Amino acid sequence: MRRIETSRCSRRSLIAVVVAGAFSSLTGCLGDFPGSNDAATEGERTEKTFPEHPINEPTETPEGRVCDGPCGMTSSAFPEWNAQLAHEDGRGAFFDTPGCLVAYHHDPTFYGGLDVPIENIWVRDFESRELIDATTAYFVLDYETDRLSEPMAHNPKPFSDREGAIEYVDSYDDLDENDIVGLDDFGAEQANRYRDYPISDDS
Numbered sequence: 001m002r003r004i005e006t007s008r009c010s011r012r013s014l015i016a017v018v019v020a021g022a023f024s025s026l027t028g029c030l031g032d033f034p035g036s037n038d039a040a041t042e043g044e045r046t047e048k049t050f051p052e053h054p055i056n057e058p059t060e061t062p063e064g065r066v067c068d069g070p071c072g073m074t075s076s077a078f079p080e081w082n083a084q085l086a087h088e089d090g091r092g093a094f095f096d097t098p099g100c101l102v103a104y105h106h107d108p109t110f111y112g113g114l115d116v117p118i119e120n121i122w123v124r125d126f127e128s129r130e131l132i133d134a135t136t137a138y139f140v141l142d143y144e145t146d147r148l149s150e151p152m153a154h155n156p157k158p159f160s161d162r163e164g165a166i167e168y169v170d171s172y173d174d175l176d177e178n179d180i181v182g183l184d185d186f187g188a189e190q191a192n193r194y195r196d197y198p199i200s201d202d203s
Helices: 011-020 042-046 098-106 162-170 188-195
Strands: 083-087 092-095 118-124 131-133 138-140 157-159
Touching: 083 098, 092 098, 098 118, 098 188, 138 162, 157 162
Parallel strands: none
Antiparallel strands: 083 092, 083 118, 118 131, 138 157
16 A cells, blocks of 8 residues: 655654654643543443445544544544554444554454454554555554653554654664564554553463
8 A cells, every 4th residue: 555645844853843842732641632531431332333444445534433442532533643444344443543553453352343354454654644554564662651742642653664663763762673563563462551451461
């Protein structure tokens, strides 16, 4: 899948802006983000249905759609962070953040998802905020919750190319190239650290 090219500032400049507070309008914690008070009740979540979704391309996030991951926030309220996927049967799942998506991807049925193979997945490139193919993206495993203001406190950072991911990790002393992974590298440990997925002590 090819991302539509858009004009953008240099990676180095953008990372500097982000660090300086480009997201300062977001107030950081879960309860302070728009859409965070729209969490569905357990009854609503157990009765939810999954909308039709094109198999081979992303689509508009349905207005008011509750995240199909663990958080219960409104996916459409986070247009610079949200993600989505298409199941093999033509039904879709939508997420407010890449952290919720990777947790669902690891174990969909744990979050009330579909027991149907996943066909395609899209996440927002951390730089351009365009939807990109998650299966070919480079994710930075950034677990720091105080570094940036973002929905759900912290998320893996997706990049369409490895160069962007390398420039991100080079910007922080506590990250290096070993923190750059592909989607298939996410497992129970990463789902646990991002979204409290339960793992045993001996996992």
